[in-house]
Amino acid sequence: MSDTLLEVRGLQKFFPITRGFFQTVVGHVRAVDGVDFILKEGETLGLVGESGCGKTTASRCILRAIDPTGGQILYRTRDGRTVDLATLPPAELLPLRAEIQMIFQDPFGSLNPRMSEPLLVNGMKNRRERADRVAELLRLVGLRPEFMHRFPHAFSGGQRQRIGIARALATNPRLVVADEPVSALDVSIQAQVLNLLLELQQRLKLTFLFVAHDLSVVRHISDRIAVMYVGQLVELAPTSEIFRQPQHPYTAALMRAVPVADPRVRTADGILSGEVPSPAAPPSGCYFHPRCRHATARCRAEAPALREVAPGHFSRCHFAGEMTF
Amino acid sequence: MTDPLLSVRDLKVSFQMDEGLVRAVDGTSFDLLPGQVLGVVGESGCGKSVTMRAILQLIDRPGRITAGEIRFRRRDSAEMTDLTRLAPRGAEMRDIRGAEIALIPQEPMAAFSPVHTVGDQIVEAILLHGHRWQEGGRKLTRTQARTITIGLFRDVGISMPEQRIDAYSWQLSGGLRQRAMIAMALSCKPSLLIADEPTTAIDVTTQAQVLALLRDLQAKYDTAIIFITHDLGVIAQMASYVVVMYLGRVMEEGPVDDIFHAPKHPYTRALLRSIPSLYGATRIALPVIAGTLPHPFNRPPGCPFHPRCPDAMPRCSAAVPSLQSVAANQLASCFLHHDIAEPA
Secondary structure (H helix, E strand, C coil): CCCEEEEEEEEEEEEEEEECCCCEEEEEEEEEEEEEEEEECCCEEEEECCCCCCHHHHHHHHCCCCCCCEEEEEEECCCCCEEECCCCCHHHHHHHCCCEEEECCCCCCCCCCCCHHHHHHCCCCCHHHHHHHHHHHHHHCCCCHHHHHCCHHHCCHHHHHHHHHHHHHCCCCCEEEEECCCCCCCHHHHHHHHHHHHHHHHHHCCEEEEEECCHHHHHHHCCEEEEEECCEEEEEEEHHHHHHCCCCHHHHHHHHHCCCCCCCCCCCCCCCCCCCCCCCCCCCCCCCHHHCCCCCHHHHHCCCCCEEEECCEEECCCCCCCCCC | CCCCCEEEEEEEEEEEECCEEEEEEEEEEEEECCCCEEEEECCCCCCHHHHHHHHCCCCCCCEEEEEEEEEEECCCCCCEEEHHHCCCCCHHHHHHECCCEEEECCCHHHHCCCCCEHHHHHHHHHHHCHHHHCHHHCCCCHHHHHHHHHHHHHHCCCCCHHHHCCCEHHHCCHHHHHHHHHHHHHCCCCCEEEEECCCCCCCHHHHHHHHHHHHHHHHHHCCEEEEEECCHHHHHHHCCEEEEEECCEEEEEEEHHHHHHCCCCHHHHHHHHHCCCCCCCCCCCCCCCCCCCCCCCCCCCCCCCHHHCCCCCHHHHHCCCCCEEEECCEEECCHHHHHHHCCC
């Protein structure tokens, strides 16, 4: 398809487990093992899952902050070429860094509000020009340009996150990976930042990969949602579709676990028991079967593949399409 | 009308810093009935955690309770004891803390000692307040305390309790650690349990398990719980009565259904509107609360919410509205409703 910006195929990232003096590799943590999705230009894909599911590792592979173990990350550049980010040599990767940017959970640690550095690295040499651009960016995210001379500690959490967004936008990116951008913020500030992201996306035609654990937030901002469990993508569908009829029992359980902000709606039924298995020693067959109330002998023996159960709706469950979860 | 178990009146806690005085809690009042689940909700800096630490007399210097009363009904006592009058390190307060009022902290990793097994730490708490478990107040033996701990572990849903009792906190997963913390809090059968953001650091499916557990235990032991959180979903599911705090003051309080379906204070209303739900329209601008939380050194004069309030009037910056009755069981501190309460 022509409007595909990014296509991830069979992404894997293993971390070695070493032991002893010689650091012998005794096993692997399969942090990401089987992630496939397409990102269309201008859309927001929400990537959800619990801690340790590999969502952050997957997003870091896409940024090539870490090198993936296997799989392809096909990216269509601004000039129309398709490159595989997974294997691209560093010299060819460098010019693409400006196109793919990141918003962090709490930009406190990584923040210099003068912000001219990313511009300098990406080739803006004139000092005057840089100051103008910084002022423009600050206005874009709803801050006053005078703030450029302040130090990060002088800002509140919400302002800091706005600066983090401005920093990410400094290089005119096309793809922005946002890793838990609002989870460290207070409730009354969250809504402001979510609105800002939506507004900037429309204005600048940005494509977002929005990584988060809060299902209500992800639902609010995403066109489509991908759910991860123990390193694998288990379901992917348009937002309204996945909430209307989840096709994977884990997705359904995740939705039921969210406490509803209405005392008249009780969330009690179908609480998941047990815990997330370790990605170093995942269970046999379907990784979810030890916690799944629909599990059969087939689920214990045979690992399901991700398949399309309805147009645009993918699930990694043997019984997707046959059962209501 | 039952008598309250805990009654907080005009509590003020301030911290004398080099840069100035921070009034972390500035006149908070609420009551808690025996066996009630009270939800305290608010954003960072609203004073919800400081209020709870004041109840436990665990305010660190330079913090100080400067005014107000915290009256608590001790076990086997008809009179209320004002906790603010007890010496924080005195025998009576130490007897109450842990035994009658227990705390479930936000981060159980930091609350358990890493060099002792979780079982040993709970056994020690039981031995310390051990007379609760025996008629006539005889001390328990270590073996008896260990048996009680294994029973508690089973109660809070820890599988293989006989083995897990000898585990160190860092060997347990987040969910198990929080369960062990709950077992420790319950070990002395407290009449009041303070849960300070008990599920904020854990995942949503584990959170659902812990919330269900707390709900079951509350029904079983009839312990009163004060549940502190910034998550309105957790409040809606857990609490029967809700206190909404902002910058050290109670903005509104009432039964959970009234707070969520008939909020009276502009802050409560705005807060409820600004959260994305699992049912509303998506990808549209959410209604926001304008502005940011003020820095604790520059508290606004008058009503603390007035600079961000859509309904602010001139008098809101001049005077502080008191907490007054606005509906059958609901109180709010807002001048919008004072006219109704006291026509003048």
